Amino acid sequence: MDAQLKKGMLDGCVLAILNRKDSYGYELTQDAKKILDVSESSLYPILRRLEASGQMTTYDVPYNGRLRRYYKLTDAGRKRLLDFKEELKDTKKVIDFIMEEDQK
Amino acid sequence: MKRDEYMRRLDTQLDGKLNREEIKNAISYYDDLLIEAVETGRNEEDVIAEIGSVEDAVAKIKAEAFFQRAEKKGKMSGYLKAIIAVLSICAIPIAISVIAVIFSLLVALFAIVLSIFAVVLSIGVAAIVLVVSGFTDLFTTNVFQSVPLISAGMVLTGITLFSVLFSIKIIQWLRILFSKIFKCIYKKIGRKGGAKYE
Numbered sequence: 001m002d003a004q005l006k007k008g009m010l011d012g013c014v015l016a017i018l019n020r021k022d023s024y025g026y027e028l029t030q031d032a033k034k035i036l037d038v039s040e041s042s043l044y045p046i047l048r049r050l051e052a053s054g055q056m057t058t059y060d061v062p063y064n065g066r067l068r069r070y071y072k073l074t075d076a077g078r079k080r081l082l083d084f085k086e087e088l089k090d091t092k093k094v095i096d097f098i099m100e101e102d103q104k
Numbered sequence: 105m106k107r108d109e110y111m112r113r114l115d116t117q118l119d120g121k122l123n124r125e126e127i128k129n130a131i132s133y134y135d136d137l138l139i140e141a142v143e144t145g146r147n148e149e150d151v152i153a154e155i156g157s158v159e160d161a162v163a164k165i166k167a168e169a170f171f172q173r174a175e176k177k178g179k180m181s182g183y184l185k186a187i188i189a190v191l192s193i194c195a196i197p198i199a200i201s202v203i204a205v206i207f208s209l210l211v212a213l214f215a216i217v218l219s220i221f222a223v224v225l226s227i228g229v230a231a232i233v234l235v236v237s238g239f240t241d242l243f244t245t246n247v248f249q250s251v252p253l254i255s256a257g258m259v260l261t262g263i264t265l266f267s268v269l270f271s272i273k274i275i276q277w278l279r280i281l282f283s284k285i286f287k288c289i290y291k292k293i294g295r296k297g298g299a300k301y302e
Contacts (some may be wrong), residue, residue, distance in 0.1 A: 026140030041161045045168035
């Protein structure tokens with residue numbers, strides 16, 4: 001996928017993953033990689049930003065003798081996801097238009 | 105490259121460039137990723153190759169940290185602007201009262217100066233009237249009536265001259281007094297205004 005398009009989608013992807021269930025770093029990056037071709041280093045800034053803007057919080061759970069950091073959406077994060085979905089509805093019109101043109 | 109080496113290089117390259125909190129966050133993110141990946145049975149070096157170079161990671165971490173600092177700064181100045189806006193709105197009644205006080209002081213000053221002029225003018229007019237009527241009496245009626253009039257007129261002329269000098273002094277003194285009062289008000293407002301921006 002085009003870098004610009006990917007950039008726009010990445011936030012929404014992470015929000016959608018965390019909306020399904022709380023997740024930890026490795027699992028989250030693996031889930032994101034299944035959907036988008038994205039590197040671990042590209043996901044780090046997104047996670048930091050979501051946390052800094054209060055859309056996501058973290059909590060630690062003991063696992064294998066250490067602490068595993070889980071990421072969890074806040075109400076603000078769920079709100080942002082809903083807004084993002086609304087924006088995607090408009091984007092879909094554009095996508096449909098482009099695809100239609102392509103088929104002719 | 106093994107996990108230990110990757111983490112050590114990451115730490116060295118971040119050290120001194122970011123604060124402890126920012127470095128701790130980044131280090132624990134990458135360390136957790138590597139530990140978890142290896143725990144699922146994957147080859148350590150494969151995982152590290154997939155994650156990418158230390159330099160790339162450092163660049164992304166630094167960019168993000170600087171972005172967040174800039175955002176925080178922007179937010180702070182936003183809050184400051186809001187506080188100043190609220191304070192300015194709160195200051196409107198104070199400003200109105202200050203303006204009213206200054207205006208009333210100016211009116212009082214004007215009234216005092218005007219009344220001094222009126223007093224001096226009336227004494228002066230009385231003096232002229234007395235002297236003139238005294239001299240006209242001197243030629244029309246008798247000397248015994250006109251002399252007291254002329255002498256009273258002379259006395260009043262003296263009083264007039266004296267009161268002109270005296271009123272000039274009073275006006276000078278008022279000017280100094282009022283300029284001191286206005287300076288005091290100006291300083292008070294200036295100091296309050298200055299404190300808001302500290």
